[in-house]
Each structure stands twice: as C-alpha cells, then as structure tokens.
Amino acid sequence: MNLNNFLRSLARRWLLLLGALALTATLCFAAYSAVPPSYERAASILLMPGTQTIPVGGNPYLYLGGLGQASEILVAAMNSNSVRQDILLGHPGAEISVARDPATSGPLMTVSVSGPSDAAVTAVLDRAQTAISETLTALQNQAGVPATAQINALQLTGEPTSVLVLKDQFQVVALVAVGGVALSLLGLGFIDGLLLSRQRGLPASFRE
Known part of the structure; x- marks a missing residue:
C-alpha cells in the first residue's frame, strides 16, 4: 500500500x-x-581536619590534602547495607547515593536522595547527614583518635527544597x-x- x-x-x-x-x-x-513523580535533593559534605592538626591561627582549608582516604573509607561505610537500611527505614521508594565528588580531589562528598514525596526526601537527607557525622565519629573512636584530632563533617552546600522530576x-x-x-x-x-x-x-x- x-x-x-x-x-x-x-x-x-x-x-x-x-x-x-x-x-x-x-x-x-x-x-x-x-507512574508517580519523583523528588530529588542533594547536599555536599566536606571533611574538615581536627583542631589539633591545625596550627594556631592556621587556615583549616589548607590542610585538606590528607583527608582523601578518610572520605573514601567513610563513603564505603555509608554504602553498607546496614547503614543504608537504617537511613531509608520507613520511607519505601526512596533511594540514596553517597559518593566522593568526582570533580575535585579533595575530601568532598555528595549525598543525593530521590523519593516519592518531598517530605520523604527531606527526611532521608537529614537522616543521612546525621548518619555521616555519627559514622565518622564512630570510626575514629574505634581507632582511638583523640577528640581534638578527629575529622569533622561540614555541610558545604544543600538545596533548600526538593526538585520535582517528571x-x-x-x-x-x-x-x-x-x-x-x-x-x-x-x-x-x-x-x-x-x-x-x-x-x-x-x-x-x-x-x-
């Protein structure tokens, strides 16, 4: 035809x-x-050196060079099944990704969350940020690192609202x-x- x-x-x-x-x-x-819409939200976490490792009056951002391996260890711990399950508990359909920022060689981590609602995404992201600080502290306590020398997690950037994805x-x-x-x-x-x-x-x- x-x-x-x-x-x-x-x-x-x-x-x-x-x-x-x-x-x-x-x-x-x-x-x-x-097919329900999804929401996404992200934050950047920077590892900061402990006060004991910085000279008096020194700029902490000049002492980030040795924290790359620490960020890799922390990312591995955050991606373990037990930690992920605790973060996602009570929020079915939500997903979380914790990884080192590939755009920089510094100890910068990105946390990305997607889910079926803005409330779920916000709750999971807040719980993830808390888990990062707690996991980092627990790892250093297990290694016997003094409190003044312990690395801290600083939220560098964060989106104020979730993004609707269609x-x-x-x-x-x-x-x-x-x-x-x-x-x-x-x-x-x-x-x-x-x-x-x-x-x-x-x-x-x-x-x-």
Whole structure:
C-alpha cells in the first residue's frame, strides 16, 4: 500500500481513527497517573581536619590534602547495607547515593536522595547527614583518635527544597503515545483492506 492509498484508507475510516486516537489519549493519561513523580535533593559534605592538626591561627582549608582516604573509607561505610537500611527505614521508594565528588580531589562528598514525596526526601537527607557525622565519629573512636584530632563533617552546600522530576512520567507517556498511534494506523490500514476485500466479493448491488 502506497502513501496515497494509505491516506485514503484513513479518510474512509476517520471515525475509527478518532476512536483509536481517543483510546490512545486515555491510555496516555492512565500511564501518566500510574507512574508517580519523583523528588530529588542533594547536599555536599566536606571533611574538615581536627583542631589539633591545625596550627594556631592556621587556615583549616589548607590542610585538606590528607583527608582523601578518610572520605573514601567513610563513603564505603555509608554504602553498607546496614547503614543504608537504617537511613531509608520507613520511607519505601526512596533511594540514596553517597559518593566522593568526582570533580575535585579533595575530601568532598555528595549525598543525593530521590523519593516519592518531598517530605520523604527531606527526611532521608537529614537522616543521612546525621548518619555521616555519627559514622565518622564512630570510626575514629574505634581507632582511638583523640577528640581534638578527629575529622569533622561540614555541610558545604544543600538545596533548600526538593526538585520535582517528571522524566519517568514523560518517558512512559511518550512510549504509550508512540505505540498507540503506530498500532492505530497499522490497525486501521489492515481493517480497511479487509473490509474492501469483503466488499469486492459481494454482488454489485450490495457494495457501497
């Protein structure tokens, strides 16, 4: 079937085409409603040296060079199953990512949280920041590091509100729309061809 014949078949079955497109629109709306939006929020955590390791009057930001390994150990501890489960407890559907910032060689960590609601994302991020400080202190206490020499976790940046992300919804809607339109056009072409074949087999007095 060439393009002209295909367009003529759509014109002949325009009522069916409208119905198929209306059904596709309904499926798109259903898909949009079925896939909930997600929220994202992030914060940056910088490890700071203990006061005992900084000369009197010294700038602490000039003594970050030796904290890279400490940040790697802390990231590994934060990504353990037990710590992650405690942070996500009570918030199904939420996800958390703790990693070193790849854009810098310093002891900078990024904490990213996504979830089904702004409240859940905010709660998980707050709990993660608390867990980072507690885990860092526990690791240093186990190693017998004096309190004045212990590394501290400083929240460097943090987003004031969560960001609404609709990407998943739009992807599902686009998939349903493309699939629905394609099936509608192919189905109408098939139905039109089938009906025309039947009409050709009827006596002339019964044809349209």
